[in-house]
Amino acid sequence: MTDRIFATYLIETRYPLEVAAAAMAGEQSSGTFRAIPGETPELLKRFGARVEFIDDVMEVENEALPFSRSPQAAKATKPRRARVGLSWSVENTGTVLASVWSTVLGNLFELHHFSAMRLLDVTFPDFFADAYPGPAFAVGGTRHLTGVEGRPLIGTIIKPSVGLTPEETAALADTLIAAGLDFIKDDELMGNPPHSPFERRFEAVMAVIDRHADRTGRKVMYAANISGDVDVMRRQLDLIDRRGGTCAMLVLNSVGLSGVIEIRRHSAVALHGHRAGWGLFSRSPDIGMSYLAYQKFWRLAGIDHMHVNGLSNKFCEQDESVMASAHACLTPMFERAGRPDTVMPVFSSGQTAVQAADTFGGLGSNDFIYCCGGGIMAHPGGPAAGVRSLHDAFDAAAAGISARDYAATHPELEAALQAFG
Amino acid sequence: MTDRIFATYLIETRYPLEVAAAAMAGEQSSGTFRAIPGETPELLKRFGARVEFIDDVMEVENEALPFSRSPQAAKATKPRRARVGLSWSVENTGTVLASVWSTVLGNLFELHHFSAMRLLDVTFPDFFADAYPGPAFAVGGTRHLTGVEGRPLIGTIIKPSVGLTPEETAALADTLIAAGLDFIKDDELMGNPPHSPFERRFEAVMAVIDRHADRTGRKVMYAANISGDVDVMRRQLDLIDRRGGTCAMLVLNSVGLSGVIEIRRHSAVALHGHRAGWGLFSRSPDIGMSYLAYQKFWRLAGIDHMHVNGLSNKFCEQDESVMASAHACLTPMFERAGRPDTVMPVFSSGQTAVQAADTFGGLGSNDFIYCCGGGIMAHPGGPAAGVRSLHDAFDAAAAGISARDYAATHPELEAALQAFG
Numbered sequence: 001m002t003d004r005i006f007a008t009y010l011i012e013t014r015y016p017l018e019v020a021a022a023a024m025a026g027e028q029s030s031g032t033f034r035a036i037p038g039e040t041p042e043l044l045k046r047f048g049a050r051v052e053f054i055d056d057v058m059e060v061e062n063e064a065l066p067f068s069r070s071p072q073a074a075k076a077t078k079p080r081r082a083r084v085g086l087s088w089s090v091e092n093t094g095t096v097l098a099s100v101w102s103t104v105l106g107n108l109f110e111l112h113h114f115s116a117m118r119l120l121d122v123t124f125p126d127f128f129a130d131a132y133p134g135p136a137f138a139v140g141g142t143r144h145l146t147g148v149e150g151r152p153l154i155g156t157i158i159k160p161s162v163g164l165t166p167e168e169t170a171a172l173a174d175t176l177i178a179a180g181l182d183f184i185k186d187d188e189l190m191g192n193p194p195h196s197p198f199e200r201r202f203e204a205v206m207a208v209i210d211r212h213a214d215r216t217g218r219k220v221m222y223a224a225n226i227s228g229d230v231d232v233m234r235r236q237l238d239l240i241d242r243r244g245g246t247c248a249m250l251v252l253n254s255v256g257l258s259g260v261i262e263i264r265r266h267s268a269v270a271l272h273g274h275r276a277g278w279g280l281f282s283r284s285p286d287i288g289m290s291y292l293a294y295q296k297f298w299r300l301a302g303i304d305h306m307h308v309n310g311l312s313n314k315f316c317e318q319d320e321s322v323m324a325s326a327h328a329c330l331t332p333m334f335e336r337a338g339r340p341d342t343v344m345p346v347f348s349s350g351q352t353a354v355q356a357a358d359t360f361g362g363l364g365s366n367d368f369i370y371c372c373g374g375g376i377m378a379h380p381g382g383p384a385a386g387v388r389s390l391h392d393a394f395d396a397a398a399a400g401i402s403a404r405d406y407a408a409t410h411p412e413l414e415a416a417l418q419a420f421g
Numbered sequence: 422m423t424d425r426i427f428a429t430y431l432i433e434t435r436y437p438l439e440v441a442a443a444a445m446a447g448e449q450s451s452g453t454f455r456a457i458p459g460e461t462p463e464l465l466k467r468f469g470a471r472v473e474f475i476d477d478v479m480e481v482e483n484e485a486l487p488f489s490r491s492p493q494a495a496k497a498t499k500p501r502r503a504r505v506g507l508s509w510s511v512e513n514t515g516t517v518l519a520s521v522w523s524t525v526l527g528n529l530f531e532l533h534h535f536s537a538m539r540l541l542d543v544t545f546p547d548f549f550a551d552a553y554p555g556p557a558f559a560v561g562g563t564r565h566l567t568g569v570e571g572r573p574l575i576g577t578i579i580k581p582s583v584g585l586t587p588e589e590t591a592a593l594a595d596t597l598i599a600a601g602l603d604f605i606k607d608d609e610l611m612g613n614p615p616h617s618p619f620e621r622r623f624e625a626v627m628a629v630i631d632r633h634a635d636r637t638g639r640k641v642m643y644a645a646n647i648s649g650d651v652d653v654m655r656r657q658l659d660l661i662d663r664r665g666g667t668c669a670m671l672v673l674n675s676v677g678l679s680g681v682i683e684i685r686r687h688s689a690v691a692l693h694g695h696r697a698g699w700g701l702f703s704r705s706p707d708i709g710m711s712y713l714a715y716q717k718f719w720r721l722a723g724i725d726h727m728h729v730n731g732l733s734n735k736f737c738e739q740d741e742s743v744m745a746s747a748h749a750c751l752t753p754m755f756e757r758a759g760r761p762d763t764v765m766p767v768f769s770s771g772q773t774a775v776q777a778a779d780t781f782g783g784l785g786s787n788d789f790i791y792c793c794g795g796g797i798m799a800h801p802g803g804p805a806a807g808v809r810s811l812h813d814a815f816d817a818a819a820a821g822i823s824a825r826d827y828a829a830t831h832p833e834l835e836a837a838l839q840a841f842g
Contacts, residue, residue, distance in 0.1 A: 031582030031608050047584035047616075065704055067737040091616050092583045098648040099612040101675035102697050106609060109700025110736035117700075161452030162513045163468035187452050188527060191520040195468075195512055227519040230651065230683035254522035256677005262651035276523050279530025279538075281701060283486055284708050288701060315531035316488040 004087040006052065006123040007104040007293075012063065012081045012116035012286070014070035017054045020113045021084045025049035027111060028103055029092065047092055049103075052085035063115035064286035070113070079115055095131030097257055097300060100124070109287060119289035128300055129334045132261070134341045135304040137270040139330075139367045142304060142344055145246040145270060147218040148182050151398070152360070154390050155183030155221075155371040157348065162189050166196050170204035177212045177220050179376065179383035180391075183369055185223035188251050188276040192228060198236055206243050219246065223272035223305075227251040230259055234266050241268040252298055253277035264302030272346070273303035283316065291325040295343075296333055305344045305369060311358050313349035322347075323362040330365055344369055351375050353416035356393035357403050366398065380415045389416035425508040427473065427544040428525040428714075433484065433502045433537030433707070435491035438475045441534045442505045446470035448532060449524055450513065468513055470524075473506035484536035485707035491534070500536055516552030518678055518721060521545070530708060540710035549721055550755045553682070555762045556725040558691040560751075560788045563725060563765055566667040566691060568639040569603050572819070573781070575811050576604030576642075576792040578769065583610050587617050591625035598633045598641050600797060600804035601812075604790055606644035609672050609697040613649060619657055627664050644670040644693035644726075651680055655687050662689040673719055674698035685723030693767070694724035704737065712746040716764075717754055726765045726790060732779050734770035743768075744783040751786055765790055772796055774837035777814030778824050787819065801836045810837035 013020040029049040059078045086104075093099035100122075109117050135141075143149055156176055158169055176184055184205075192198040202224050213219040226236040226248045233248075233255075240248055249272040250260055264271060281288040295306050308325040309317050326345035333341050345368045347359055352375030360366060372390065379386030392413035396406035407414035434441040450470040480499045507525075514520035521543075530538050556562075564570055577597055579590055597605055605626075613619040623645050634640040647657040647669045654669075654676075661669055670693040671681055685692060702709040716727050729746040730738050747766035754762050766789045768780055773796030781787060793811065800807030813834035817827035828835035 028610065029581075029583060031578075031580050031610060043581065043584040047581070065737075066706065067739060069737075092610065092614055093612065094614040096612050096614075096649045096653075098650075098672060098675040099610070099614070102609045102612075102648070102672050105674075105701070106697040107700065107736070109698070109704050110730075110738065112735065112737050117704075157452075159452050160450075160464065160468070162450055163464040188523045189449065189452060189513065189520070191514065191517050191523075193513055193515040193517075193520065227523070228517045228679065229519075229686075230679050231686065232517075233679070251519060251523050253526075254519040254677070255679040256675070256681075258649065258651050258654070258676040258680030259678070259683070262680070262683070265650075265652065276527040277530070279528070280526070280709060283530050283538075284705050285487060287705050287708075309531075314533065315528070316486075316490075316533050317531065318488060 003090045003125050003127070005090060005093065005100060005104065005125065006085060006087045008120040009084045009086070010081065010116065010118040010120055011084055011114055012060065012079050013113050014068070014074040014077055014079050015113050017056060017080060017082050021051045021054050023111060023113050024084065024108055025051050025086055027107055028086070029088065047089065050087045052087050055083040057081040057083060065115045068112055068115040081116065083120070090125055090127060095127050097132065097261065097297060101257060101297065105289070116286040118287060119293045121290065122293045122296055124296065124300065124333065126334050126336050129336065129338060129341065132300045133264060133302055134300060134339065135302055135343050136264070136267070137304045138340045138342060139344050140340060142221070142270055145219070146182050146221050150366070151394055152366045153182040153369045154387055155185065155369050156181055156376055157185050157187050157371055157373055158190070159187065159373055161187035162193065164196060166201040166204040169196060169201050170208050173205045174208045175383055176376070177208060180387040181220060183221045183223070185249055185272060185371070186225035188225060188274045191225050192232065198224070198226070199239060202239060202245065203243065206245060210244070221247045221270070223247040223249040225249040225251070227255050230262055233263055237263065237267050237269070245269060247272055249274055250303070251276050252303070257297060257301055260298065260301045260303065270304040271302060272305040273298050273307065275307045292328045295325070295328055299333060299341060299343050303343060305346050308345045308347060310347040310349045310351040311355040315349055326363050326368065330363070330367060346371060352420035353389040353393035353403065353413055354420045356390060357397040360394060360397040366394065375416070375420060378419070380419050381412055385412040385415065388412040424511045424546050426511060426514065426521060426525065426546065427506060427508045429541040430505045430507070431502065431537065431539040431541055432505055432535055433481065433500050434534050435489070435495040435498055435500050436534050438477060438501060438503050442472045442475050444532060444534050445505065445529055446472050446507055448528055449507070450509065468510065471508045473508050476504040478502040478504060486536045489533055489536040502537065504541070511546055511548060516548050518553065518682065518718060522678060522718065526710070537707040539708060540714045542711065543714045543717055545717065545721065545754065547755050547757050550757070550759065550762065553721045554685060554723055555721060555760065556723055556764050557685070557688070558725045559761045560763060560765050561761060563642070563691055566640070567603050567642050571787065572815055573787045574603040574790045575808055576606065576790050577602055577797055578606050578608050578792055578794055579611070580608065580794055582608035583614065585617060587622040587625040590617065590622055591629050594626045595629045596804055597797070598629060601808040602641060604642045604644070606670055606693060606792070607646035609646060609695045612646050613653065619645070619647070620660060623660060623666065624664065627666060631665070640667065642668045642691070644668040646670040646672070648672040648676050651683055654684055658684065658688050658690070666690060668693050670695055671724070672697050673724070678718060678722055681719065681722040681724065691725040692723060693726045694719050694728065696728045713749045716746070716749055720754060720762060720764050724764060726767050729766045729768060731768040731770045731772040732776040736770055747784050747789065751784070751788060767792060773841035774810040774814035774824065774834055775841045777811060778818040781815060781818040787815065796837070796841060799840070801840050802833055806833040806836065809833040
């Protein structure tokens with residue numbers, strides 16, 4: 001139990017590491033490098049950021065980012081990389097997430113001392129678990145809403161991302177749900193455009209979902225993308241709840257922290273967090289933040305599902321990074337767990353039955369949503385065979401049988417491995 | 422007049438440039454690289470992103486960012502940098518800013534084709550000027566509220582950033598306002614912490630402001646930092662308005678687009694936009710976005726003042742970039758200007774009388790806020806002499822007289838040039 005917020009950074013600097021770390025601490029607490037009236041030793045002790053540790057990592061040949069500056073004496077030395085831990089009293093920020101954001105991120109990335117700066121982790125004191133409600137549905141609630149136990153949720157994203165009318169969207173949803181899916185979602189590009197107004201699209205898709213639910217006894221979860229202005233989002237959330245929907249999707253980086261917190265206060269359904277724009281924070285090894293740090297803000301804000309990309313994805317991210325993100329989602333944030341605070345990782349991007357075993361094996365859990373597009377729609381036996389191939393693949397993985405062996409008696413899996421392997 | 426959204430990017434890729442641009446367009450409209458059912462030629466023509474131009478810039482030796490991929494045939498070729506223009510029908514997004522954000526940023530930064538990706542500019546069709554109210558006060562309103570005409574507003578940031586009690590903050594504000602300032606603001610690290618609850622701090626500072634206003638006839642603008650949860654921000658905005666405050670500050674990157682739009686709907690005071698965290702988007706030449714693009718989103722959302730750093734600042738940003746940002750703020754966004762939509766740039770970070778002439782000269786306008794800390798508090802003649810030195814410096818610049826010459830008859834300016842030059 002501590003009352004301090006901890007953050008860990010990767011830095012690169014030509015300054016002596018102690019000087020560089022002190023500059024970070026100064027900028028992010030008193031906010032100035034020089035002694036000024038009012039900044040007493042007592043004040044600094046109580047409110048100054050504390051340098052918790054400095055781990056020298058290595059010397060590097062060249063500065064990673066341009067325009068850093070260093071004292072003349074250091075010009076001849078090579079830059080060093082280090083890990084730096086800082087901490088702040090919760091007295092500095094209160095339990096306000098936006099204030100923590102300004103404190104652990106803020107101006108650090110612009111300080112002239114540094115030629116690389118990444119936030120690697122942030123740890124919140126337990127107070128924050130009281131200040132923010134966290135995910136309302138998380139893993140257990142999502143399973144309850146969908147009626148899926150003991151295996152991953154199988155989902156898909158409606159494509160093409162834009163252009164379909166509400167009726168065309170509903171027809172596609174009909175095909176997908178008939179194929180046996182647990183979960184469907186809008187693309188992050190689909191919001192509330194003139195050709196597919198949210199209310200009409202939502203109603204059309206829900207009518208399909210209800211029809212299938214009457215048949216199967218299970219209601220497919222539809223993550224309808226409400227990302228937009230807060231007043232409109234609130235109306236759309238009301239509609240979703242009133243109409244028996246169970247989920248809404250938010251594009252986290254555009255809605256923003258305050259917007260997501262406001263929606264969580266208002267929402268009676270699960271909140272599906274899309275990370276579009278995440279590349280801005282993750283793509284460079286020299287600037288940005290880790291997903292480990294990133295997802296903690298959104299979990300506290302109340303998101304239930306967090307996108308983590310997928311193994312062998314169509315993007316740049318490496319498999320090791322994808323699995324680290326998924327593990328982060330399933331790792332509790334607080335020691336004193338008064339409620340479940342882990343969230344469901346969402347795998348997507350080029351996913352098929354082929355990656356199922358490694359996904360399940362790497363995660364050591366079936367508490368995730370597995371979204372496939374081509375892996376379902378482009379299955380040689382059609383969408384239903386595509387969904388069947390995914391169930392087969394996860395059944396095999398759970399039983400410790402190789403997909404190859406299991407495929408010998410499961411033709412849909414066999415066809416998937418051949419088509420997508 | 423167009424109904425399309427335009428965006429320009431800097432890219433780096435080993436793919437043929439046409440293939441790379443087509444991948445961007447595909448990901449950000451249909452959302453998939455392969456032909457799928459429902460994606461008819463008519464649909465693509467109407468809703469597909471259009472590649473407007475590709476300007477080959479140059480070949481580079483090495484890939485800037487790791488983990489891009491390219492076809493085997495391209496492995497031997499060197500990466501190329503290019504400028505690419507894309508456009509989308511407003512039918513794709515409607516006039517929803519969050520949807521535009523997902524469309525012009527979104528997954529682009531993660532596409533495996535690219536080893537560099539920056540958004541350079543975005544242009545909104547005139548519809549957006551009707552869909553969003555834009556800045557309510559902007560330049561003229563801010564001048565009206567502060568009673569400052571014909572010169573820049575002189576301001577400061579209360580430091581130390583954290584730790585002062587409301588009473589200590591008010592005492593410091595008293596000194597600063599007595600010195601003749603037009604504008605004071607909270608630091609972005611100061612929000613609503615236990616040691617300085619927002620309501621108590623705001624009331625204490627406003628009492629000081631009112632006392633001076635009775636004396637001078639001008640009310641100093643106090644940008645009180647409300648960044649936090651939306652419900653609390655709304656209550657704080659109400660308090661500011663009820664108590665006769667004229668401004669609230671928002672940390673744009675933590676409050677987020679939807680949060681800022683919601684606050685603008687609710688606000689009767691000027692909104693001061695702080696860009697803490699901006700380094701995440703700007704520091705690397707290989708990933709991120711330009712300030713030109715960035716500030717357009719916030720202006721549409723309704724921000725009146727935008728931080729742009731300052732000349733010879735304590736951070737990494739180069740002077741040329743600072744002035745380009747300030748120019749962007751004072752450049753109208755829409756051809757059909759039914760209302761003023763330019764916003765006031767805010768210069769800060771190590772500013773003193775020394776940079777005044779270049780700031781005024783570079784901008785060709787005195788429509789800006791000029792925030793100094795040490796340039797006022799550390800002036801050898803005290804804070805009032807510090808403020809006087811700034812007025813002198815801008816008077817000289819407006820009269821086309823060099824600061825050096827003007828200083829001969831203006832001792833406060835002379836002292837500032839000696840102390841800070």
